[in-house]
Amino acid sequence: MLTSTRRRLLYERLFVWLCASAVVIPLLILALLVGNVAIAGAGRIDWAFLTGYPSRRAANAGILPALVGSFAMIAITGIFALPIGVGAAIYLEEYGARRRLAGIIEVNIANLAGVPSIIYGMLGLGVFVRLLGLGRSLIAGGATMALLVLPVVIVSAREALRTVPYGMREACFGLGATKWQSIRQVVLPMAAPGILTGTILAVARAIGETAPLVVIGALAYVTFLPTSPTSQFTALPIQIFNWVSRPQEAFVVNAAAGIVVLLATMFVLNLAAILLRNRLQKRVH
Amino acid sequence: MTSPNQASRSCIIAAMTNRSVGSALLLITFAIPNAVACKGGDASSGKGDGAGAKAIVIDGSSTVFPITEAVAEEFKQENPARVTIGVSGTGGGFKKFCNKEIDVSGASRPIKAAEIEACAKSGVEYVELPVAYDGISVVVHPSNTWVDKLTVAELKSMWEPDAQKKITKWNHVREGWPDKELHLFGAGVDSGTYDYFTEAVVGKEHASRGDFTSSEDDNVLVTGVGGDEGALGFFGIAYYTENKAKVKAVPVDDGKDENGKGAVLPSAATVADGTYAPLSRPIFVYVSKGSLERPEVQAFASFYLEHTNKLAAEVGYVAMPGNVLELTKKRLAEKKTGSMFGGKGAKVGVSLADLLAGKGG
Numbered sequence: 001m002l003t004s005t006r007r008r009l010l011y012e013r014l015f016v017w018l019c020a021s022a023v024v025i026p027l028l029i030l031a032l033l034v035g036n037v038a039i040a041g042a043g044r045i046d047w048a049f050l051t052g053y054p055s056r057r058a059a060n061a062g063i064l065p066a067l068v069g070s071f072a073m074i075a076i077t078g079i080f081a082l083p084i085g086v087g088a089a090i091y092l093e094e095y096g097a098r099r100r101l102a103g104i105i106e107v108n109i110a111n112l113a114g115v116p117s118i119i120y121g122m123l124g125l126g127v128f129v130r131l132l133g134l135g136r137s138l139i140a141g142g143a144t145m146a147l148l149v150l151p152v153v154i155v156s157a158r159e160a161l162r163t164v165p166y167g168m169r170e171a172c173f174g175l176g177a178t179k180w181q182s183i184r185q186v187v188l189p190m191a192a193p194g195i196l197t198g199t200i201l202a203v204a205r206a207i208g209e210t211a212p213l214v215v216i217g218a219l220a221y222v223t224f225l226p227t228s229p230t231s232q233f234t235a236l237p238i239q240i241f242n243w244v245s246r247p248q249e250a251f252v253v254n255a256a257a258g259i260v261v262l263l264a265t266m267f268v269l270n271l272a273a274i275l276l277r278n279r280l281q282k283r284v285h
Numbered sequence: 286m287t288s289p290n291q292a293s294r295s296c297i298i299a300a301m302t303n304r305s306v307g308s309a310l311l312l313i314t315f316a317i318p319n320a321v322a323c324k325g326g327d328a329s330s331g332k333g334d335g336a337g338a339k340a341i342v343i344d345g346s347s348t349v350f351p352i353t354e355a356v357a358e359e360f361k362q363e364n365p366a367r368v369t370i371g372v373s374g375t376g377g378g379f380k381k382f383c384n385k386e387i388d389v390s391g392a393s394r395p396i397k398a399a400e401i402e403a404c405a406k407s408g409v410e411y412v413e414l415p416v417a418y419d420g421i422s423v424v425v426h427p428s429n430t431w432v433d434k435l436t437v438a439e440l441k442s443m444w445e446p447d448a449q450k451k452i453t454k455w456n457h458v459r460e461g462w463p464d465k466e467l468h469l470f471g472a473g474v475d476s477g478t479y480d481y482f483t484e485a486v487v488g489k490e491h492a493s494r495g496d497f498t499s500s501e502d503d504n505v506l507v508t509g510v511g512g513d514e515g516a517l518g519f520f521g522i523a524y525y526t527e528n529k530a531k532v533k534a535v536p537v538d539d540g541k542d543e544n545g546k547g548a549v550l551p552s553a554a555t556v557a558d559g560t561y562a563p564l565s566r567p568i569f570v571y572v573s574k575g576s577l578e579r580p581e582v583q584a585f586a587s588f589y590l591e592h593t594n595k596l597a598a599e600v601g602y603v604a605m606p607g608n609v610l611e612l613t614k615k616r617l618a619e620k621k622t623g624s625m626f627g628g629k630g631a632k633v634g635v636s637l638a639d640l641l642a643g644k645g646g
Contacts, residue, residue, distance in 0.1 A: 056355035056600055136371075217344075221354050221370035223361055232340070232369050242372065245347065245502045247527040247601055252504075 076142025156198025345378025
């Protein structure tokens, strides 16, 4: 009896340790990675690096065009992805296409979320750069990234809409509201925190994507800041990629510093998503 | 022209969504990025392509990129024209070049027959300008003590297509070398470096064994060779000079005494005087003749040749001898079009000075 209890407790403890190590090991690896890059690159980050232009001399080189290009591109990504993604989610969730059709669409969206990003790059090259004649511009890059993140935005927006209890909608109908009025005034505001969090997280992922940008042909050397959506541009991952492949060690340090900036940017975006969600949730409930 | 329209349309869509969603919460998030984009859209439709018209658009080889970048950086000091440089590789660059998408294309090998045809079809004429020399260094692990030198024939026996799965150990290459596995590392098969190496060593462009580790990123090759005692690899000389502690260069003997007796180590001097044969090669930029009519492109091309020797050396390449540079400048001044290589691929062992002067072609 006693031994059996002891054995059960031992298993319990083993299981806890197993689960804990599943948390700790990836975190350690991540910490190692971030720490490694931070040690190599943090010393290189200063105001001149953040506001400088690319240069053949590693010590003079900066990332301003890449930083501005990345921000401008994800802003465009958000502009495209948010309304289209939310619109698609509302249609699928609230108005509901015929059930079988909806099922097929749902499976396809889930599949699209798993398509390698380089495929979206090729699609962007074919459709936005060539067919629509947008060239290798910010808007072509942003639109390509929007395609990339759309499945994730749609899925997370649908999840958010689903969290709104159905009784809320029924209450609206009971008051004589149309479906549209109930969506506008009740469902969307309640789902907004979840929608925004999902969208920001998806868009934050786009800022680190390199492959689609390489395919659509973002530039490696730009000495001016984008002035319009049609401007040519470069982005942080492209600049980092370029520096990593240089023979001189000093450029590799620049690349590490660029990675730190990229990570910091993603961290700020994710933090913004969390803060926004917390604020909005308080207001709604 | 489509793009400003596109931009304003997206603004309208977003603005409509604003009103209709009605929720103050969503409004905030829409309004901020929207205002930015719509402002941008207006600016671009107002100015038209004003900013774009003056841009000098460059693309092509990643090997030529560091020199072009250095030239563009200096050019910026004295000319307001915008310069943008992409890195699509030599082949990718020529595709865009013949498609009239760019003004200048960097190339680590001469233009090929198929590319000449593509350019001819779309009516793109070009001026071919060598801008520097690059040596392809053959390297081994620093603790490799048995390789004192390699002949071109030995390199060929390692790299030719027939060597696949047959030449797998060092003692297969030369009697007396250890019974140790041979691991090969080389430039990616889409690169001009690979094309030139195979032409010079195997004798046929783009032909080699397939069972070697290839990477477009030369630093990967440095790490690969530096971490494997049985490794042998090849890449641009700049990557060797920056990593002398990690890899060891092997002197190469081409068996011809007239260009350097015996085996020769790669260095700025041996690449420039042609004794590091056959693995020294010129690298080029191709300037569209149509674009040369724009004063800023003309200015950029002249500026390039004026400063390439100093800047190429600064970023790890080898400057061209004075007479070659003078002949190249003359070629630009005359806007002489066509390729001096006639689309026959990289010529090994032909003097650039002779080709530029119109001999030996």
